[in-house]
Amino acid sequence: HWTYSSGSGSSPYSVFAVDVNGDGKPDIIVANGYSNNVGVRLNIGNGTFAAQKTYLTGTGPVDAAAADVNGDGKPDIIVANYGSNNIGVLIKQSNYT
Numbered sequence: 001h002w003t004y005s006s007g008s009g010s011s012p013y014s015v016f017a018v019d020v021n022g023d024g025k026p027d028i029i030v031a032n033g034y035s036n037n038v039g040v041r042l043n044i045g046n047g048t049f050a051a052q053k054t055y056l057t058g059t060g061p062v063d064a065a066a067a068d069v070n071g072d073g074k075p076d077i078i079v080a081n082y083g084s085n086n087i088g089v090l091i092k093q094s095n096y097t
Contacts, residue, residue, distance in 0.1 A: 004028075004049060010035040018066040018075050019043075020092065031061040031079060038064055038079055038090065055090055059083030 006012040011034035017026035025043035030052075032039055037056050041049035060083025066075040069089055077090040 002048060004041060006030050006032050006039050007035055013062040014064055020075055029064055029077060031064040033060050033062055038077055057081055057088050058086050
């Protein structure tokens with residue numbers, strides 16, 4: 001049993017797993033409502049995950065999903081932002097590292 005912090009006061013609202021870096025292992029994505037970001041934890045492969053890397057979103061992200069929205073074969077992250085009343089799309093530009 002492992003527990004990972006999403007950051008002090010981050011208020012994680014939703015979490016899902018998807019392979020964002022193409023290594024065949026599911027990585028963890030979390031929408032952090034109070035810190036206005038999504039966190040990505042890459043799967044190390046031994047049952048543990050790397051330190052969280054965060055990406056800014058709109059205000060109050062409450063949900064997130066992944067889909068290849070631009071047709072490049074890589075998962076992009078879609079975020080529902082409650083506080084700013086919008087949907088953001090984080091286009092994959094790197095390995096989320």
